[in-house]
Amino acid sequence: MDPNPKAKGRERMAQGAIGERAEFSRRFVTLGLGAAMAASPSLVRASGSLSGFHDVRDYGAVGDGIAIDSAAINRAIEAASAAGGGTVVIPAGHYLCFSIRLKSFITLVLMNGSVIEAADPRKHAGRYDLPENVYEEQYQDYGVSHFHNSLIYGDGVNDVAIIGKGLIHGLGLDREGPAPRWHGLAGWKSPAEQGLSPDAARRAIPREMAYEGRGNKAIGLTRCRNVLLRDFTILQGGHFACYVLGSTNVRIDGLTVDTDRDGIDIDACRDVKVTHCLVNAPKDDAIVLKSSMALGEPRFCEDVSVVGCKTSGYLLGTVVDGTYQPSPYMSVDDIGVLGRIKLGTDSVAGFRNILVSDCICENTRGLQLGAIDGGVLEDVTFANILLRNPVNHPIFVRLSARNRAPDGNGPSRVRRVSFSNINVSGAPGPYASGVVGLPGGIIEDVSFSGVHVRSAGGGSREDAARDIEERPRSSLEPSFMGAFPAHGLWVRHARNVSIRDVSFSVEKPDARPAIVLDDVQGAAIDGVRSTLAPGAAVRAVRSRDVRARDVERLA
Secondary structure: OOOOHHHHHHHHHHHHHHHHHHHHHHHHHHHOHHHHHHHOHHHHHHHOOOOOEEEHHHHOOOOEEEEEOHHHHHHHHHHHHHOOOEEEEEOOEEEEEOOEEOOOOEEEEEOOOEEEEEOOOOOOOOOOOOOOOOOOOEOOOHHHHOOOOEEEEEEOOEEEEEEEOOEEEOOOOOOOOOOOEOOOOOOOOOOOOOOOOHHHHHHOOHHHHHOOOOOOEEEEEEOOEEEEEEOOEEEOOEOEEEEEEOOEEEEEEOOEEEOOOEEEEEEOOEEEEEEOOEEEOOOOOOEEEEEOOOOOOOOOEEEEEEEOOEEEOEOOOOOOOOOOOEOOOOOOOOOOOOOOEEEEEEEOOEEEEEEEEEEEEEOOOOEEEEEOOOOEEEEEEEEEEEEEOOOOOOEEEEEOOOOOOOOOOOOOEEEEEEEEEEEEEEEOOOOOEEEEOEOOEOEEEEEEEEEEEEEEEOOOHHHHOOOOOOOOOOOOOOHHHOOOOOOOEEEEEEEEEEEEEEEEEEEEOOOOOOEEEEEEEEEEEEEEEEOOOHHHHEEEEOOEEEEEEEEEEOO
């Protein structure tokens, strides 16, 4: 017989209350406050209050934009976590913060009118959590390597959410960081060659130490599971506004991100959905998938869908304020803004089972994807995309051998990539779409269907005769290639290419063919409309098994 049945009964009741509070928090995420309360009346009746909710003001947060409130917010999170999970509420106010640490079974609610501002350790008393992770070779950027130095971070947590109509303003975050350190760099020496531990070798680099205590991401999530990010806004989000690494079952829905470096990064993750997001990133990539070595091992980025999103490259802050002003940024290649959807550059393991559909890309660089670090890109679909006024190549697929990865990784492969129902207007004349492999690295099974491009044209005979250098160890960016020898689509070093129901029209006369195939083994072209005579629209060199039919001239 139990010597203390009443105590056991109280323990069971407490455990039930904890479970009910955690369940209520999850309902809040899914249904919203009112519906969650209606669905959980027993919680309110049993406790007499919403005990599953933790208002950060009850834990000492001031919200005046002067006091540092991160300690109070972390106390609220710790209290909710100790209760088995709960909902931490950020009410209207201006909260100046350093690192906020997420815990499992926590929902962080940013109420309408709430602003979490990233504090600047050069101006404010305090600092961000120190960077975790030490690498023998650091193949990826500093900002990809460390997550504890984020404004809001979760490391190894599960069943977490950040939701609401509030604003995260990364005003005090860095927008760059130290460079990678790996054997492919001239003069690189391993820590062992220096007679140092990896951590001591890192600390011997002044630039590394200069970033200690500073933050570089608005949201950083690593090795997490069951994540929901919904409805809030990130303004000026640091080097990476929202970076998710090595995580599974992630839902990112309805975010507005207006930033001057990367917007949303999905790296080495599985089962991720990015939906209905508005991402403005004039100086870097808007929505980007990666497969880096930040986890210390190659890992695929797979089973990811990006649906119903819009990306752009307008002046920082002018999407949030609704004015949509042009950005003067030209990037290092002097071509223009970025703000694109991209797969890469980091591609150590690679990408598979990727869907990008029903998106609008306005005033950005074009769709860009490839494998250049020894990984595999396969089974990728882009469908129902509108590109308006892209500043460079509307579509660019690349295979190369940069190989910023451990020795022996690779070779890179690209296969089974589909583009359908892509409409492009306002494209620049020099930069056609491209599928570009290497002499020893063939891109396979690429299809274009229902792709329609309207560009400026104006290409010369000299452009048509260009023999573009290979640069087998180049990165993903095609800027070095200059004008392509086609005004619509240039394919080099590929096998089994399908081009059906496409059109390439130009504003000004263009001396280049619409389509150029160079070293292509097997191509089916069926239904091409261009402003050229049928005999001049398609050119194939060093190619075999090329069949073209239904090639017509546009009126």
